[in-house]
Amino acid sequence: MSTTIQLTANPTENVSRKVSAGRNFRISNGKAVTLFLSLVILSGCKRRQLTTPSPQMDIEPQFWVKVLLLDKAEACTLKIASSFSITDDPNLQTQLPTARFDQIDAPISIRLINGEITIGGRPFMNDEVIIFPDEPYIFKLNGDAYRGKLKLIINPDGGTFDAINLVPPDAYLAGVVGAEMPSYWEPEALKAQAIAARTYCFYIKKQFGGNHTWDMKKTAAHQVYRGVSAESNQIWDAVNQTKGQVLVCKQTDGTEDIFPAYYSSTCGGHTENSKNVFGDSFEPLIGVPCPYCRNVARPKFFFWPMIQFDNTYVINRLLRRYPNLKQLGEITNFSPAAQSNYTEFSRLTKVELSGSSGKSDFLRAEDFRLAIDPSGRKLRSTICQIVKWGEKWAFLSGRGWGHGVGMCQCGAEGMARQGKNAKQILSYYYPDSKIISVY
Numbered sequence: 001m002s003t004t005i006q007l008t009a010n011p012t013e014n015v016s017r018k019v020s021a022g023r024n025f026r027i028s029n030g031k032a033v034t035l036f037l038s039l040v041i042l043s044g045c046k047r048r049q050l051t052t053p054s055p056q057m058d059i060e061p062q063f064w065v066k067v068l069l070l071d072k073a074e075a076c077t078l079k080i081a082s083s084f085s086i087t088d089d090p091n092l093q094t095q096l097p098t099a100r101f102d103q104i105d106a107p108i109s110i111r112l113i114n115g116e117i118t119i120g121g122r123p124f125m126n127d128e129v130i131i132f133p134d135e136p137y138i139f140k141l142n143g144d145a146y147r148g149k150l151k152l153i154i155n156p157d158g159g160t161f162d163a164i165n166l167v168p169p170d171a172y173l174a175g176v177v178g179a180e181m182p183s184y185w186e187p188e189a190l191k192a193q194a195i196a197a198r199t200y201c202f203y204i205k206k207q208f209g210g211n212h213t214w215d216m217k218k219t220a221a222h223q224v225y226r227g228v229s230a231e232s233n234q235i236w237d238a239v240n241q242t243k244g245q246v247l248v249c250k251q252t253d254g255t256e257d258i259f260p261a262y263y264s265s266t267c268g269g270h271t272e273n274s275k276n277v278f279g280d281s282f283e284p285l286i287g288v289p290c291p292y293c294r295n296v297a298r299p300k301f302f303f304w305p306m307i308q309f310d311n312t313y314v315i316n317r318l319l320r321r322y323p324n325l326k327q328l329g330e331i332t333n334f335s336p337a338a339q340s341n342y343t344e345f346s347r348l349t350k351v352e353l354s355g356s357s358g359k360s361d362f363l364r365a366e367d368f369r370l371a372i373d374p375s376g377r378k379l380r381s382t383i384c385q386i387v388k389w390g391e392k393w394a395f396l397s398g399r400g401w402g403h404g405v406g407m408c409q410c411g412a413e414g415m416a417r418q419g420k421n422a423k424q425i426l427s428y429y430y431p432d433s434k435i436i437s438v439y
């Protein structure tokens with residue numbers, strides 16, 4: 001009988017969870033497995049310190065998540081605490097190294113010189129290069145640590161390159177969950193976040209991954225990814241304990257499939273129908289009352305302070321994002337064109353923009369908000385009133401933070417504090433969805 005065991009990512013997992021179908025260690029009898037694990041655990045976990053909390057990086061995952069770390073960069077710095085390989089094999093299939101490097105203490109400069117990717121002074125002929133760190137499979141790019149591989153691709157402009165992190169899904173999720181929620185939050189809230197983030201990632205990859213050399217941005221435009229610095233034992237527990245789990249719902253053709261499991265920080269009291277915010281329509285995204293976030297979000301985040309912007313600033317921002325609005329002439333007014341009304345408040349969903357030409361046009365309120373404040377940190381939601389004050393626009397009576405669609409993150413924490421588990425949290429915020437395992 002052959003038994004295969006594998007050290008998994010989390011040091012706090014119990015021994016029985018470590019027996020799985022990997023191929024790190026092959027030991028021919030069960031007693032040896034137990035003895036080996038006991039020795040590892042009792043001997044101060046020396047071996048595990050090397051790999052912990054490293055995910056199963058030596059096994060090719062079903063697929064890599066491709067995260068855009070640098071967009072149109074001209075130079076960057078790389079630091080790798082292990083030896084590493086580089087390949088510029090044009091088909092990138094064989095992964096045979098073109099170059100091997102021993103561990104180097106100094107940062108390595110990456111630049112384009114004469115149109116060639118040059119790493120530590122060594123030029124590579126192909127437009128695409130992949131850097132593979134050895135164990136523990138971590139590299140630092142401009143000071144930030146990430147797991148997996150680093151792919152560099154020269155852009156069609158010839159003068160810049162993109163840096164893309166190829167990372168196994170669970171290592172990616174650890175870097176997301178820990179960036180999206182504090183690791184001291186309730187374990188069930190962290191697990192709900194892990195499942196929602198996995199579902200969202202797989203959906204975006206499936207829908208749009210073919211259009212780019214990458215799947216996900218590392219910002220809130222998709223979901224925030226901070227790599228190794230976001231990780232902790234609690235975060236790895238949430239990722240490992242929900243391994244492979246995603247949400248599905250009935251699609252219009254009657255089949256069951258994943259959907260964009262959006263989530264946002266604080267809904268303000270009621271989540272919003274995705275149709276009104278992103279224009280897509282899925283049964284679990286119709287919006288539900290949320291009595292849970294109010295006690296979790298700090299008051300200054302639940303109710304946000306009035307914010308004012310100069311009229312010129314607002315107009316310039318809108319025209320930069322939506323040049324077609326120039327046909328309105330000088331934009332003279334904004335007015336609410338549609339809103340969702342709830343018991344205590346209304347969420348603006350559509351804004352009418354009127355111009356000196358006599359024409360008017362409409363924007364979704366969320367698009368209007370992010371055109372004016374792309375970070376969303378000042379103009380935090382569309383639950384607000386818009387008032388013109390002289391040469392300024394004021395946004396007041398603000399409430400909530402984020403687009404409000406799908407799971408309310410503070411609400412998930414509120415439910416978990418009341419004893420609800422991840423499954424209950426997810427079926428509350430995504431009604432008519434269910435959890436399935438895909439790996």
Ligand SMILES: [Zn+2]
Pocket residue numbers: 266267268269270290291292293294408410411
């Ligand atoms: Zn809420």
